[in-house]
Amino acid sequence: MKKLFAILLVAVMLLTCTALAEFDTSIPEGTSFTFWHSFSGVNEEVLKKQVEDFEALTGYDVDLQYIGGYNVIHTELASANAAGSGVPALTVINVPRLTSYTTDKLVEDLNPYIAAWPDEINFDDFYPGMTDMMQNGGYQAALPFGQSGQIFFYNKTLMKEMGIEFPTKMEDFGPWLKAVYEYTGKPALDVHGTDNAYFYCLFTNADAFMIDVETNTTGLASDNALNLIKDLRSWVDAGYIKWVDTDVSNTLKMDFTSGACAAVLFTSSSYANYKDVAEKGQNGATFEVGIGNQPVGISGRNEQYVAGATLIIPSNPCNTQAQKNAAFKLICYLTAPERQLEWVHASSYYITRKSASTDPQYAEAYAAVLADLPEMAVLDLNVYVAKTKHQLFDKCGDIFEQYMSEIMNNGMDPEEGWEIMCEEINDTLADK
Numbered sequence: 356m357k358k359l360f361a362i363l364l365v366a367v368m369l370l371t372c373t374a375l376a377e378f379d380t381s382i383p384e385g386t387s388f389t390f391w392h393s394f395s396g397v398n399e400e401v402l403k404k405q406v407e408d409f410e411a412l413t414g415y416d417v418d419l420q421y422i423g424g425y426n427v428i429h430t431e432l433a434s435a436n437a438a439g440s441g442v443p444a445l446t447v448i449n450v451p452r453l454t455s456y457t458t459d460k461l462v463e464d465l466n467p468y469i470a471a472w473p474d475e476i477n478f479d480d481f482y483p484g485m486t487d488m489m490q491n492g493g494y495q496a497a498l499p500f501g502q503s504g505q506i507f508f509y510n511k512t513l514m515k516e517m518g519i520e521f522p523t524k525m526e527d528f529g530p531w532l533k534a535v536y537e538y539t540g541k542p543a544l545d546v547h548g549t550d551n552a553y554f555y556c557l558f559t560n561a562d563a564f565m566i567d568v569e570t571n572t573t574g575l576a577s578d579n580a581l582n583l584i585k586d587l588r589s590w591v592d593a594g595y596i597k598w599v600d601t602d603v604s605n606t607l608k609m610d611f612t613s614g615a616c617a618a619v620l621f622t623s624s625s626y627a628n629y630k631d632v633a634e635k636g637q638n639g640a641t642f643e644v645g646i647g648n649q650p651v652g653i654s655g656r657n658e659q660y661v662a663g664a665t666l667i668i669p670s671n672p673c674n675t676q677a678q679k680n681a682a683f684k685l686i687c688y689l690t691a692p693e694r695q696l697e698w699v700h701a702s703s704y705y706i707t708r709k710s711a712s713t714d715p716q717y718a719e720a721y722a723a724v725l726a727d728l729p730e731m732a733v734l735d736l737n738v739y740v741a742k743t744k745h746q747l748f749d750k751c752g753d754i755f756e757q758y759m760s761e762i763m764n765n766g767m768d769p770e771e772g773w774e775i776m777c778e779e780i781n782d783t784l785a786d787k
Contacts, residue, residue, distance in 0.1 A: 378467045379676050387416035388444035388678040390685065391431070393424055393664065394501070394702075401701040402689075409688045415681045425449040425664075432669065436461060442671040445682035447500065447664045450488060451552075454744050456667065457491040463668040465495040468683040475687040480708050484739035488661040491744050498686055499707035501624070501664035501698075504739060505553045508611060508629050509618035511645035513539070521618070521647040525560065528650055529586065532595035535617045545610050545619045548600040548760055551752045552662055553620050555742075558583060559660075560652035565751055566743050571784050573751070576777040581770065588762055588769045598763035608632070614640030618647070624663065627703035627728060646730035648738075660742045663704060666690070696720040703728055705736060751780045 394402055399421060406417050420443070422428045429452055435441040448456065456462045469478050478486070481499055489497040509521045517538055522531040535543035547553040555565065563580035565573055574580075590596040597616060599606050608625070610616045612632045623646070630644045651657040666686050668679050688694065692711040699706050700723065706712060712721050725732055742748065758776035761767040 378471055380471045380680060382677050382680045384414055386677050386681045388682050389418040391420050391422045391428055391443045391446040393428055393447050398702045401698055405689060405694055409685055436671055440673050442669045442673050444674040444678040445668055448667050449664055450662050451749055453489055453496045454491055454746060457494050457496040461670060462496045463670050480710050482736045485661050485707055488741035489665055497665035497667045498690060500666045502661055502705045502707055503622050503624040503663035504659050505556055506623045507618050507620050507647035509645045509647055510642050512642035513617055522650055525650040525652050532590055536595045542597040542616045543595050545597045545599050545607050545616045547603055547621050548598045549603055549756060551755045556649040556659060559658060560649060560656045562654055565755055566745050568743060573777050573780040581773050584773050585769050591763050600760045600764060612638040624704050646733045657738055659739045661739050692717050696724055700724045747783055751783055754779045
């Protein structure tokens, strides 16, 4: 048996070496390629400057193009792929798209690139939950760049005034909501209700997963899920929670920064903006902004999910291997700790590199980030994990969102809505 294992090991090593030998790593001088992105404002300014510095360092020419939001980039990329031309060598794509992109082989497997330039990418320095989310069956579809998560922003000044802390455990959440409502006469919390990404952690930390991959059925068909739905509905009915499903981004921002609610459940990437507006009192209330992680479930589960922007190299052959290699070099450059700290400072996206906050050579830059965005220190990026990777996750998520909205805002009976929701998700999974 040991001899057989040794033979197999040698065979694998030979195959790996052969694959690397066949991977052409050359990049001719003056190589040019296109990079699509979705960032605007200050974020785009920082990105432009970093790309210009990369061009000066390497001599490569990068055609940096703002395309639009995640959905726009997805649509444009699909059109370019269908046409077989105009596909960028590097683009931003959001995390939920990666499973289908990998399945359809629309993106390069980055493993050969990582193996070819290990010192430049330093892959093991990324937070593992982030890179795990971006691989499927060993196929590394993307690397982290503008990562975000689903967190709570809360009025820290109000909490100090009330003499209470933002809850860290689900068992303390109801009493906290009630206390804030009774003190202020206003909702304690606005919840983003049109994207399950924001409230899904409440369920998974209660051991209720939307898809049980082993049985190919929904894990929401559980007492834990039903009880949580009933709790959420009771808190909505009591006025403690506002479930927002229209004009969501504007409503959350205005309610929170005007003092119409004490907290919101939204994307971490809004931190810098919310903080600036609240501290300047631009919408009528002046206060300090705190960050709260998802509450720990009764069973002790404490997970958050990776979201936001990733960097992919499309596999379309309209780009040469040299252009794809140059694009990977830019990934290495943009995701290096020093550039990540510049990016985080401007954008309030998450740091993707462990060394950025622990290595003494980055201490000054990290301290500068915390000086302007102090609540970043509250975040434990080690608890971020990959969501269930399933081709029908988004489709099932649409059903989840629809029935949560019906239950929370349109008067549907919680148990009836839960039963129909679970049945529809199971039917969807069975039709795969």
